Amino acid sequence: xxxxxxxxxxxxxxxxxxxxxxxxxxxxxxxxxxxxxxxxxxxxxxxxxxxxxxxxxxxxxxxxxxxxxxxxxxxxxxxxxxxxxxxxxxxxxxxxxxxxxxxxxxxxxxxxxxxxxxxxxxxxxxxxxxxxxxxxxxxxxxxxxxxxxxxxxxxxxxxxxxxxxxxxxxxxxxxxxxxxxxxxxxxxxxxxxxxxxxxxxxxxxxxxxxxxxxxxxxxxxxxxxxxxxxxxxxxxxxxxxxxxxxxxxxxxxxxxxxxxx
Amino acid sequence: xxxxxxxxxxxxxxxxxxxxxxxxxxxxxxxxxxxxxxxxxxxxxxxxxxxxxxxxxxxxxxxxxxxxxxxxxxxxxxxxxxxxxxxxxxxxxxxxxxxxxxxxxxxxxxxxxxxxxxxxxxxxxxxxxxxxxxxxxxxxxxxxxxxxxxxxxxxxxxxxxxxxxxxxxxxxxxxxxxxxxxxxxxxxxxxxxxxxxxxxxxxxxxxxxxxxxxxxxxxxxxxxxxxxxxxxxxxxxxxxxxxxxxxxxxxxxxxxxxxxxxxxxxxxxxxxxxxxxxxxxxxxxxxxxxxxxxxxxxxxxxxxxxxxxxxxxxxxxxxxxxxxxxxxxxxxxxxxxxxxxxxxxxxxxxxxxxxxxxxxxxxxxx
Numbered sequence: 182x183x184x185x186x187x188x189x190x191x192x193x194x195x196x197x198x199x200x201x202x203x204x205x206x207x208x209x210x211x212x213x214x215x216x217x218x219x220x221x222x223x224x225x226x227x228x229x230x231x232x233x234x235x236x237x238x239x240x241x242x243x244x245x246x247x248x249x250x251x252x253x254x255x256x257x258x259x260x261x262x263x264x265x266x267x268x269x270x271x272x273x274x275x276x277x278x279x280x281x282x283x284x285x286x287x288x289x290x291x292x293x294x295x296x297x298x299x300x301x302x303x304x305x306x307x308x309x310x311x312x313x314x315x316x317x318x319x320x321x322x323x324x325x326x327x328x329x330x331x332x333x334x335x336x337x338x339x340x341x342x343x344x345x346x347x348x349x350x351x352x353x354x355x356x357x358x359x360x361x362x363x364x365x366x367x368x369x370x371x372x373x374x375x376x377x378x379x380x381x382x383x384x385x386x387x388x389x390x391x392x393x394x395x396x397x398x399x400x401x402x403x404x405x406x407x408x409x410x411x412x413x414x415x416x417x418x419x420x421x422x423x424x425x426x427x428x429x430x431x432x433x434x435x436x437x438x439x440x441x442x
Numbered sequence: 443x444x445x446x447x448x449x450x451x452x453x454x455x456x457x458x459x460x461x462x463x464x465x466x467x468x469x470x471x472x473x474x475x476x477x478x479x480x481x482x483x484x485x486x487x488x489x490x491x492x493x494x495x496x497x498x499x500x501x502x503x504x505x506x507x508x509x510x511x512x513x514x515x516x517x518x519x520x521x522x523x524x525x526x527x528x529x530x531x532x533x534x535x536x537x538x539x540x541x542x543x544x545x546x547x548x549x550x551x552x553x554x555x556x557x558x559x560x561x562x563x564x565x566x567x568x569x570x571x572x573x574x575x576x577x578x579x580x581x582x583x584x585x586x587x588x589x590x591x592x593x594x595x596x597x598x599x600x601x602x603x604x605x606x607x608x609x610x611x612x613x614x615x616x617x618x619x620x621x622x623x624x625x626x627x628x629x630x631x632x633x634x635x636x637x638x639x640x641x642x643x644x645x646x647x648x649x650x651x652x653x654x655x656x657x658x659x660x661x662x663x664x665x666x667x668x669x670x671x672x673x674x675x676x677x678x679x680x681x682x683x684x685x686x687x688x689x690x691x692x693x694x695x696x697x698x699x700x701x702x703x704x705x706x707x708x709x710x711x712x713x714x715x716x717x718x719x720x721x722x723x724x725x726x727x728x729x730x731x732x733x734x735x736x737x738x739x740x741x742x743x744x745x746x747x748x749x750x751x752x753x754x755x756x757x758x759x760x761x762x763x764x765x766x767x768x769x770x771x772x773x774x775x776x777x778x779x780x781x782x783x784x785x786x787x788x789x790x791x792x793x794x795x796x797x798x799x800x801x802x803x804x805x806x807x808x
Contacts, residue, residue, distance in 0.1 A: 231656060257658030269653035273713070274645050277454070281639075282646045286658040288639040292667055295638035296631045302638055303455060309639075310451040349657065 182245050184209040184353060184385050185230070190239035192222075192229060192409075199225045200236070201409040207353075212379050212386045214400035216393070216420070218429060221406040223389040224266055227355050230387075231256055231263055243353070257286045262351035264342045266358050266389075270330045276341050277326050280313040283348025287312075316344045320374065336367050343374070347382075354378065356388040360395050368395055375399045393421065405429070444785070457633055474622055478615045486614045488730060493621040494682045495706070495722035497628050500715060501676030502703050504632065507713035508641065509668040510648030512565065514700045515556070515572030516676050518579035521695035522549040523677025524684030528596050529589070538601045538608075546678040553673020554666045561665035576700045583692035595691030598684045610686055621682055628675055632715055635671070644668055705758065709765050711772030720773035724761070729754050771795070 183206035192200040200222045207213045215223045228234050229241060232253040240247050243259055251259070262283075271279050287309065290302045317323055320340050325333060330341065339359065346354055359375070360368040372395055378384050379399075390396050396403060397417035405412040405420050407429040413420045420426055446453070446460050458464040478486055502516050527545035530536045536544070560571050583590045590596065601608035601620070608616040635641040643664050646654035655661055684690050702725050710721025732754055739748040769776050775795070783790040 233652075252660075253655045254658050254660045257656065263656050265653060265656075269650045269656075271646050271649035271653075273649055274642070278642055278645065282642050282654070282657050282659070285639055285643060285646075290639065292640050292671070295640050296634055296671075298634040298638065303452075306455050306638070307451045310454065345657070 183207060184244060185387070186240075186242040187226070187230075188240040188242065190229060190236045190241060192225060192234055192236050199409050200229065202239070203406070203409070203411050204239075205404050205411070205414060207385060207387055209352075209385055210379065210383060211401040212375060212388065212399050214396045214403045214417070215387065215389045215406060216391070216396060216403055216426075217406035217412070220408070221429075222409040223406055224357060225409075226406075227263060227357055227387075227389065230261065230355060257349050257351075260349070260352035261355065262346035262349040262353070263355035264339075264346050264357050264359065266361070268335075268338045268342050270338055270342055270345070272331045273329065275327050275329055276322060276333070276344075277310075277313065277317075279330060279341055279345050280316055280348045281309055283345040284309040284312060286349055312350070313344075313348050316347050319347070319377070320344045336363050339363060339367075340370075343371075347378070347384075351384060353385045353387065356386060356390075358389055358391065360390060360392045368392060371395065372398050393417075397421065455637060457637070471626075478618050483614050486618055487610065488726065490610070490614070490618045490621045490686065492722055492726040493618075493625045494679055494686055495726045496719050497621075497625055497682065498676050498679035498703060499707050499710065499718035499722045500628050500632055501672050501674070501679060503707050503713070503715070503718045504635070504644070504675065505668055505672035506704065506707060507717065508635075508648065509644040509665065509672075511561075511665060511668065512569040512704070513572040513669075513672075514569050514697070514704060515575035516673075516703050517695040517697065517700035518576045519549045519553055519673040519676040520680030520683060520699065521579050521583065521692070522552050522673075523680030524598075524690055524695070525583070525590055525596065526677070527681035528598050528684055531599060532596075537603075539603055542678070542681050545681040546674045549677020549680065550670045550674025553676075554670030556673075557666040557669030558662075560669070561662050573697070573700070576695075576697050580692050580696060591691075593691050593693075595689050595694075596684070597689050598687070601685060608685075610688065617686070621686075624678060624682060628678065629715060631671075631675070640664070640667065702758070705762050707772075709762060709772055711774030711777075714774050716777070717772050717774040720777075724773075725758075728758060728761075732757055 185207040187203060187205045189202050189204050190200055191198065191202050203222075203226065205213075215226060217223055225234065229236055230248075232248060232251060232255070235249070241249060243261065248256070248259070271282060274282075288305075290299075290305055294302050317326060320343065322337075322341065322344060325337055325341070330338065333341070339362070343356065343359060346356075356375070360371050363371065375386055375388070376399060379386060388396075388400070400417055402415065403417050403420040404414045405423070405426045412425045412429055413423040415423075444460070444462070448454065453459070458467070477489060481489065498516070498520060501519070502513065505511050505513050523545045526548040527538075527541050530541035530544055531538065556572075556575055560568060563571050584592050586592075600612070606616065607613055608620050610617050635644075643654065643659045646657060646659055647661060647664060647668075651661055680695070683694075687694060706721030706725045707718060708721070709724050710719065711717030736748045736753065740746055765772060771778075779795055782794065
């Protein structure tokens with residue numbers, strides 16, 4: 182059984198069909214990439230999995246169970262973590278606090294015990310901090326631990342956001358353009374981290390990415406979308422050489438000839 | 443500049459980051475404890491008023507500064523606290539030690555219930571929605587005259603705790619210590635909140651609801667809890683305010699009080715306990731300071747030229763405008779800058795506290 186099943190999903194915004202009968206399965210332990218030109222519906226697929234949008238048709242199943250009856254905040258508890266295309270960190274908090282919010286899913290205390298800060302709350306806090314310390318070590322964020330997000334450079338923010346998603350200890354990680362705006366070196370780091378997330382942590386990754394080098398370096402399978410429709414699904418090599426994908430990115434030969442003529 | 447070496451997780455969890463910090467707050471506590479022995483009854487009363495306003499400001503600060511939800515409805519929760527406390531004593535004959543915490547709980551429950559419809563609103567719409575709450579409670583007090591005694595108001599009896607009489611005029615020192623004890627308790631709760639998951643969930647909602655939700659924070663429920671805790675603490679402040687005022691009616695908790703509370707925490711510095719205290723100092727001390735300054739100026743000039751009606755409101759507005767323009771982070775923000783200047787001397791840079799422009803935000807979904 183696949184970890185995530187996207188079953189014939191359609192989403193409409195008024196007359197615009199943002200996602201049109203898209204189906205795909207993501208197997209446990211693979212890195213699955215979504216590619217496509219702007220407006221293809223890649224981020225919309227993420228927002229469908231995060232339950233921000235309700236599909237008009239079709240079903241989305243996680244671990245065999247439909248998630249359509251669940252609330253957006255239930256997704257973290259199920260084990261689905263995500264990052265955002267336009268970094269959505271908590272600006273007026275430190276890196277450590279941002280990561281600790283990722284541990285919210287593991288909160289066992291309630292507001293009364295927290296107001297009194299009982300020994301149980303303290304021992305839980307220690308446990309959370311131990312867990313995020315592992316994330317900090319993994320992503321080399323030690324120097325930024327107590328820094329406020331508001332003062333951090335863009336590249337670090339991207340990585341902190343990835344760390345926050347990892348702090349959830351998810352089964353499925355959704356990375357929305359993890360390398361956009363990063364330098365070549367930083368992109369290479371991201372490639373290594375995605376490899377390690379898959380191999381060491383055993384987390385399944387779905388990623389939206391424009392950088393085809395990164396996609397072909399780390400992903401097992403690629404789904405190409407255009408105008409909300411599935412273009413091609415297969416290994417990175419297969420998808421990259423698919424004439425329909427080339428057509429979507431560059432345009433048809435006829436059109437090219439027209440332009441040239 | 444001080445470097446703190448952290449050798450355990452507790453270093454981050456503990457209430458005080460290092461010994462010096464503990465020392466300073468211990469000193470402040472000792473000053474607060476011995477103050478009544480050095481102050482006359484007038485200034486002791488003013489200090490008591492400052493503490494009571496600090497409690498109310500801390501209540502509002504949890505909602506506005508921590509959770510990022512504006513409220514112009516907090517005079518209503520002051521009123522609910524004050525009325526609940528006195529009515530529980532008069533009608534049910536409960537002692538203060540029971541009626542006081544119950545008044546906080548009642549105000550808290552009211553706050554959480556009001557949050558259920560209000561939590562869907564944002565920014566200016568939320569402010570206007572909560573403004574309606576203040577007006578509704580004001581009217582309700584007048585309409586429910588058989589219970590609340592309407593515009594005639596309620597008379598708050600002297601507090602008796604284990605045979606100890608606490609009355610603002612007869613035993614001002616006792617009243618001061620009562621207010622101080624409640625203030626300390628609220629500070630304790632507030633600090634605990636900041637270092638626990640709930641406090642972080644509040645901050646998450648303040649900074650980005652969309653990602654707070656992705657982290658598993660139930661937005662509607664967390665906002666309701668925030669409204670509840672905030673209203674509960676403000677209700678405790680209201681209960682003390684009722685005893686402090688001696689007699690109160692619907693006019694005691696009108697819309698001006700709501701606005702003043704909100705202005706106070708902005709002037710004090712949003713998002714910090716210190717800010718609540720600084721803001722409370724401004725609203726508690728400003729009327730007296732203006733009165734004293736006016737009397738001195740009148741006496742100096744030998745005329746009554748400075749007895750202008752409406753001076754207080756004008757000064758309050760002026761102070762707010764000055765802060766908005768020159769120090770949006772409030773008094774506490776200014777204090778942080780001064781402290782950093784001396785800590786880093788001579789390496790302080792002018793733009794150190796300048797906010798970096800934040801990057802593009804995700805557009806609101808749905």
